[in-house]
Amino acid sequence: MSYEQLLQYVFSGITNGSIYAITGIGFNIIYNTTGIINFAQGEFLMLGGMTSITFSRYFPLPIAVALAVIVTAIVGALIDFLVIRNLKKQSILFMIIVTIGLSILLQEAALHIWDEKVRSLPFFTGDEISSINIFGAYISPQVLWVVLICSIIVAVLTVFFKYTATGRSMRACSSNVIAARLCGINSKNMITLSFTLSAAIGALAGAVVSPITQTQYDCGTSLAIKGFAVAILGGLGNSIGAVAGGIVIGLLESLSISILPLAYKDAVSISILLLILFVKPSGLFGKKEISALKDF
Amino acid sequence: MNFKKFLTVSLSLMVSLFIGISCGDKGGNTIKIGALFSVTGPASFLGAPEQKTAQMLVEEINAKGGINNKKIELIVEDTAGDANKALSLANKLIKENKVLAIIGPSTSGETLKIKELCEKEKVILISCAAAESIVNPVAKYVFKTPQKDSQAAMRIFMTMKDMGIKNVGVVSSGDGFGKGGKEQLEKLAPNYGVTISISEVYDAKATDLTGVLNKLKGKNVEAVINWSIVPAQAIVAKNMRQMNMTALLFQSHGFGNIKYVKETGKAGEGIIFPAGRLLIADKLPDTNKQKALLIKYKTDYEAKFKEDVSTFGGHAYDAIIVIVEAIKKAQSTDKDKVRDAIEGLKDVVGTGGIFNFSAADHNGLDIDAFEMITVKDGKFVPYEKKK
Incomplete structure (x- = not known):
């Protein structure tokens, strides 16, 4: 295998890995507040992609994406106001099952609002055929956009959860809701905030990956499965971990293609995911002490 | 009797009356044709235009008085591209709706899944899917309209x-x-x-x-x-x-x-x-046998649904043409007579090509269709x- 070819595999791994990572980050916000996994996260991506495509017909691209983020964030907030907040039993398992139902609901809604057709946002820079030559291998500029936006989200989230009062309050809610309430934290508002944030980040991710992956009403589920896997691999709740997990899985998959038939790609990545979790159940970056306190 | 009770009783009476009327309406004067299309799901880009086309064509035929003075009743079911769903819906069409023929499914996987059922129940199946294995080896009641792989x-x-x-x-x-x-x-x-x-x-x-x-x-x-x-x-x-x-x-x-x-x-x-030639219909020479039909389908479809026509919808168009021609030829709605009539169809102009069916060829198109x-x-x- 030539050096250029190897590098091309690495780029292909980064392309897929960055898509997994940017999807995976979204899971962490709701998890960091409520301790639940939001199975409708993929639908936030789909909604973000779909709404930004619709808005891009009337507005310039940056405004269209911003509007899509706002609209999806409102949908996220509404989901909490109308559904999660009104649940009589706030148990974790219960909430997870509700998110599965919501994901089906959002998919069906998208099918009726738009249609079954596949569509995509225009490339942020260049077009379908532009690519950047780096040491003899080629990569689409859109991948660099994904990596860039992914890094910005991670940086902002890390600072937010570690150093701001709101971020810390959100984390407190997930560690121990009763203790957090005793300290004067409005846990219900924190949950609303987490759904809003999570939907906004999902929408941004959905818009930035749309030129590569293309968007369809049911594209959320398959994106979310890999995103969920990398969030677990990196250690749930840890955004840097999700990115590392994404890149690891992406690279493993693309290197496995070089020696094995493509059809084995998922088998390879999932077996390695399982192996890592056997050795380190809290994920690559997760802390054992923290994960012991949580239900998942 | 309080008001609530009265309301419930009268409502349920009305509902049962309504059901009675709508049941009585169904006479034997229609030809029931079932259709299985993946209108939603991953293969929706096949199923959606197929469903629209089939409904448009059936409306057109019925507006002209139907076939042999009978109207066609098209019963469309959405399989969402799921082979198991296709199988249970095919069962429903055959056993509950008692259809003469089934058009579809949209994908090869679904068609192969219900092939055996149609063969066993002796129901004509005209598939809109591409795979060779649908008609090779030939199954008595199974036909297909898209060109072969x-x-x-x-x-x-x-x-x-x-x-x-x-x-x-x-x-x-x-x-x-x-x-x-x-x-x-x-x-x-x-x-x-x-x-x-x-x-x-x-x-x-x-x-x-x-x-x-x-x-x-x-x-x-x-x-x-x-x-x-x-x-x-x-x-x-x-x-x-x-x-x-x-x-x-x-x-x-x-x-x-x-x-x-x-x-x-x-x-x-x-x-x-x-x-198929549908995509380049306007660029065909006027001597082409298919041109008139292709242009008519394209203009009708695009005017009615405000979207571009695709060859996939054309497969449903052809399936309806084939079954209609066969019923006309057989002068009957007996399953076996219609089936035999399909095998005898020659020179039927469709969107996919010129169909010439025979006992050995249940697709009827040759390589010139492409x-x-x-x-x-x-x-x-x-x-x-x-x-």
Whole structure:
């Protein structure tokens, strides 16, 4: 295998890995507040992609994406106001099952609002055929956009959860809701905030990956499965971990293609995911002490 | 009796009356035809235009007085591209609705799943899916209207032979359509002096294929053949250009949808694929037998649904034409008489080609049904040999 070819595999791994990572980050916000996994996260991506495509017909691209983020964030907030907040039993398992139902609901809604057709946002820079030559291998500029936006989200989230009062309050809610309430934290508002944030980040991710992956009403589920896997691999709740997990899985998959038939790609990545979790159940970056306190 | 009770009783009375009326309405003066299309789900780009086309055509036939003075009642069910759902819906159509024939399903996987059931229940099935194995070996009650995979593969290889291409790579989707095509390509390539140096299968929901294309690039292939009907067709084209691959891209007849050309944008230029003549109807010579029908379908469909016509909807159009012609010919709605009539249909002009059915050929189309088409300036044009 030539050096250029190897590098091309690495780029292909980064392309897929960055898509997994940017999807995976979204899971962490709701998890960091409520301790639940939001199975409708993929639908936030789909909604973000779909709404930004619709808005891009009337507005310039940056405004269209911003509007899509706002609209999806409102949908996220509404989901909490109308559904999660009104649940009589706030148990974790219960909430997870509700998110599965919501994901089906959002998919069906998208099918009726738009249609079954596949569509995509225009490339942020260049077009379908532009690519950047780096040491003899080629990569689409859109991948660099994904990596860039992914890094910005991670940086902002890390600072937010570690150093701001709101971020810390959100984390407190997930560690121990009763203790957090005793300290004067409005846990219900924190949950609303987490759904809003999570939907906004999902929408941004959905818009930035749309030129590569293309968007369809049911594209959320398959994106979310890999995103969920990398969030677990990196250690749930840890955004840097999700990115590392994404890149690891992406690279493993693309290197496995070089020696094995493509059809084995998922088998390879999932077996390695399982192996890592056997050795380190809290994920690559997760802390054992923290994960012991949580239900998942 | 309080008001609430009164309301409930009167409501339920009204409902039962309504049911009674709507049941009584169903006389024996209609011909029931079932349709299974994947209107939603991953194969919706096949099922949605098929459903619209079938309903449009049936309305048109009924407006003209139906067939043999009987109206057609089309019962459309959405399979969502799920083979198991297709099977249970086929059971429902046969046992509850007691249909004369079933049109569809949209995909090869679903068709193969219900083939046996239709054979056992002796219900005519006219599939709108591509795979060769639907009609080969011939099953007594199973027909199909789209052109065969093998003929599409042959047309591709004939074009390659003309161009002097010898070393190719194949990528196909992991669904029924992809598997069928892969099989035919691998079987037929040696006949045309073409070597398939690598053949890979990708997930139908794939979102990036640079990895596997890199593998093809490593084998120095002169051309790539992509065989799928899923949106990944556009991704293959985009990825090849992004990776600076210079190999030519051939697609299957699954690319016959202008939507995919729009999706590929500049990366779609120069893609070569075999397809029915519907896509280039306005560019056909007036002597072409199909031209009048194709133009009529295209204008009717585009005026009614405000979207571009695709060859997939045409498969449903042809299926309805075939069953209507057969019922007219048989002068009966007896299943076996209609079935025999289909085998005797000759020179029936459809969107996919000129149908000539026989006991041995339940597809009725020959290799001339395909035209090689290429993409130029975002439009479909007939492919012409470079001199």
